Amino acid sequence: MGGSMAATFLYDANLRLEVDSPEWSGFLGDHGIHVAGYHGDMAPLTKQLEQHTATFSYLPVLNYFYLRADPVYEPIASAVYAADGTTGIPSVLVVPAGSEVTEAGDLRGKRLAIAHRFCTTSFLAPMLMVHDLGSRIDEFFSELVITPPYEGQLEAVLAGAADATFIQEDVWLNDPANAERTRVIARRDHLPTPLFIASREAPLQLRSAVRRFVLNYRSANEESLLFSGFAPYDAAAVKETLRITEEATA
Known part of the structure; x- marks a missing residue:
């Protein structure tokens, strides 16, 4: 070049x-x-x-x-x-409101919706979380379900195509209905x-x-x-x- x-x-x-x-x-x-x-x-x-x-x-x-x-x-x-004028992104881990899952460890063997394997909020966040739990992302989850980013991830969870997703917090907050249909069980702050x-x-x-x-x-x-x-x-x-x-x- x-x-x-x-x-x-x-x-x-x-x-x-x-x-x-x-x-x-x-x-x-x-x-x-x-x-x-x-x-x-x-x-x-x-x-x-x-x-x-x-x-x-x-x-x-x-x-x-x-x-x-x-x-x-x-x-x-x-x-x-x-959302806050900083160089850090918060991502929240959400499950359906009626899910029996109460903490991140309960998702072992479950399906996770992600946008793609380079996405900071939907892939890097759970990869780091699973690392903290002593595992690797492809071993911890039974399937990584690829969806359109952001809203598409939530739709997959609500439709039952995935059990959980990590999503940029402000996207989740944009629709008040998300707090009724889904529940936050963990978060990852200050992602680059x-x-x-x-x-x-x-x-x-x-x-x-x-x-x-x-x-x-x-x-x-x-x-x-x-x-x-x-x-x-x-x-x-x-x-x-x-x-x-x-x-x-x-």
């Missing part, structure tokens, strides 16, 4: 970044940055990054986990969680928000311009978004999560 090649921005569309807004589309167009969003499973996004086909990317921390030793990419910003990473092979002037734009960007629709903008890269929190993830996947 050299300076003469067109810059490419690959992002996780599940994170609902407003790339079609006037601010984003104008900036990306002015700087000749091609954009491609990925839906559903983020394994293809990780593969593209491992092949160094992207100049910039916006992705969950678990995608970056597989790039952590790659000298080409560096994180330049952490997303800001719209998504990262914006840049290729060190990109021209310094372009990297600097992107970093300035990203850190100054604030959505005009903060109340309806998962993430409202960006803050400087929260290295300490991310590195600690990556360390524990290494233990959980060893």
Whole structure:
């Protein structure tokens, strides 16, 4: 990837970044940055990054986990969680209101709904929880049921297709009916928000311009978004999560 090649921005569309807004589309167009969003499973996004086909990317921390030793990419910003303005996400473990499950350990051998295996709130959260319980996620649960992200996970639990799901707390709180139909039995706080990473092979002037734009960007629709903008890269929190993830996947 050299300076003469067109810059490419690959992002996780599940994170609902407003790339079609006037601010984003104008900036990306002015700087000749091609954009491609990925839906559903983020394994293809990780593969593209491992092949160094992207100049910039916006992705969950678990995608970056597989790039952590790659000298080409560096994180330049952490997303800001719209609900509280921090760079940490709370995820809650919910079961149907009438379930006999009362604590996380009761879910051994049960089915867990997840968005995909790179999702911070639905996959990383239970992986870390199960690690605390002395097990591995694929051994602890009988099945990981793939569903559309967020609301789709709750629908799977309510329909009986899964026994539980970990979901971003503000999504669960958005619909008051969720508190009547489901019950929170555990939570995981301060999960790292998504990262914006840049290729060190990109021209310094372009990297600097992107970093300035990203850190100054604030959505005009903060109340309806998962993430409202960006803050400087929260290295300490991310590195600690990556360390524990290494233990959980060893």
